[in-house]
Amino acid sequence: MAVIEPIARLQEEMTRWRRDIHAHPELGFEETRTSDIVAGKLHAFGLEVHRGIGKTGVVGVLRSGRAERSIGLRADMDALPILEANTFAHRSTHDGRMHACGHDGHTTMLLGAAKYLAEALSFDGVVNFIFQPAEEGIGGARAMIADGLFERFPCDAVFGMHNRPGLPLGKFAVRAGPMMAGGAFFDIRVTGKGSHGARPESGVDSVLVASHIAIALQSIVSRNVRPLDAAVVSVTKIHSGDAYNVIPQTAQLSGTVRTFTREVMGLIETAMRRVSKGTAEAFGAAAEVDFHVIFAPTVNDADEAEFVAGVCAEVAGAENVNRNPNLIVASEDFSFMLEQVPGCYFNIGNGAGEGACEVHNPGYDFNDAALALGASVFARIVEKRLVKAGD
Numbered sequence: 001m002a003v004i005e006p007i008a009r010l011q012e013e014m015t016r017w018r019r020d021i022h023a024h025p026e027l028g029f030e031e032t033r034t035s036d037i038v039a040g041k042l043h044a045f046g047l048e049v050h051r052g053i054g055k056t057g058v059v060g061v062l063r064s065g066r067a068e069r070s071i072g073l074r075a076d077m078d079a080l081p082i083l084e085a086n087t088f089a090h091r092s093t094h095d096g097r098m099h100a101c102g103h104d105g106h107t108t109m110l111l112g113a114a115k116y117l118a119e120a121l122s123f124d125g126v127v128n129f130i131f132q133p134a135e136e137g138i139g140g141a142r143a144m145i146a147d148g149l150f151e152r153f154p155c156d157a158v159f160g161m162h163n164r165p166g167l168p169l170g171k172f173a174v175r176a177g178p179m180m181a182g183g184a185f186f187d188i189r190v191t192g193k194g195s196h197g198a199r200p201e202s203g204v205d206s207v208l209v210a211s212h213i214a215i216a217l218q219s220i221v222s223r224n225v226r227p228l229d230a231a232v233v234s235v236t237k238i239h240s241g242d243a244y245n246v247i248p249q250t251a252q253l254s255g256t257v258r259t260f261t262r263e264v265m266g267l268i269e270t271a272m273r274r275v276s277k278g279t280a281e282a283f284g285a286a287a288e289v290d291f292h293v294i295f296a297p298t299v300n301d302a303d304e305a306e307f308v309a310g311v312c313a314e315v316a317g318a319e320n321v322n323r324n325p326n327l328i329v330a331s332e333d334f335s336f337m338l339e340q341v342p343g344c345y346f347n348i349g350n351g352a353g354e355g356a357c358e359v360h361n362p363g364y365d366f367n368d369a370a371l372a373l374g375a376s377v378f379a380r381i382v383e384k385r386l387v388k389a390g391d
């Protein structure tokens with residue numbers, strides 16, 4: 001089995017949807033036009049449509065047969081604040097906004113699967129089509145969950161797909177366990193005692209303390225984290241002082257942490273608080289640490305990952321499924337859904353050619369040649385998971 005035939009026939013139509021969404025990008029929680037389109041199409045396909053879940057989020061519910069079992073399929077809808085460099089006809093019509101992560105393609109693939117499944121009704125159970133806003137670091141998944149996503153639309157399992165540039169067209173990648181890193185941002189405020197630059201003995205130098213903290217934080221990954229656990233601690237900002245002859249009273253360090261488990265994230269947070277406060281105290285200063293987890297690690301359920309790998313192999317051929325890809329140090333907020341419901345997040349190849357550069361690059365474009373393939377995998381996940389008696 002390859003691409004599902006009725007979905008292959010949607011290729012041109014899906015390409016039009018995708019390019020229209022690409023030309024009209026909207027930032028997180030502002031996806032009003034996009035969610036209007038999504039809701040309108042779902043309604044036209046015959047789905048029950050729910051809006052305003054996580055502000056601009058949309059859920060389409062499709063029932064077939066009598067089984068109570070249910071699954072969720074999720075796509076993200078938001079664009080990025082990037083000035084598009086592409087010159088093709090479907091380039092962004094909004095300066096400074098761009099679909100540079102392929103969420104236009106994800107939304108389109110899920111719409112294509114919904115259209116096919118609503119006609120074929122080739123399953124027995126309930127499918128929740130989850131169109132999420134604001135994936136790019138501003139909390140769309142958490143907003144939907146806070147609005148009762150999984151209480152209102154119970155799912156036995158959830159599945160999400162992201163394109164991956166560099167992975168050839170026609171290929172998929174999925175792994176059991178951690179797939180992408182969790183990410184945290186931190187701010188450390190050092191308070192010393194301001195003084196004249198020529199009289200250090202009368203002050204406590206916040207710049208010196210901040211410098212020691214920046215260096216000491218680099219011991220956390222090397223000395224506190226198990227060598228087999230991957231983690232990153234990066235201090236990316238140090239701000240202090242305004243004058244040549246003033247020892248500033250305060251200094252601030254900020255940065256990011258990436259880990260592949262909540263446990264290691266917690267360990268690093270604890271160590272960061274200890275090292276920052278202890279180092280500051282050693283110099284007679286004080287340090288306050290704000291630590292915010294922005295993304296949970298994306299961790300796939302082992303059985304669900306095996307199931308998805310099997311579906312991808314059936315659609316694309318076993319040789320086109322990488323079941324052991326490298327961990328990805330970027331993050332994804334589908335992770336928060338996976339913390340609520342077991343499931344799997346996987347990658348579809350975006351291939352080479354025009355627009356095949358990395359996501360978040362001003363020259364990026366989703367590869368329309370992947371649309372029917374991705375929509376087929378979504379649809380087959382439903383058909384294989386919610387098997388219709390007699391099929």
Ligand SMILES: [Zn+2]
Nearest residue numbers: 101136359360
């Ligand atoms: Zn992105």
Ligand SMILES: [Zn+2]
Nearest residue numbers: 101102103162
């Ligand atoms: Zn993305």
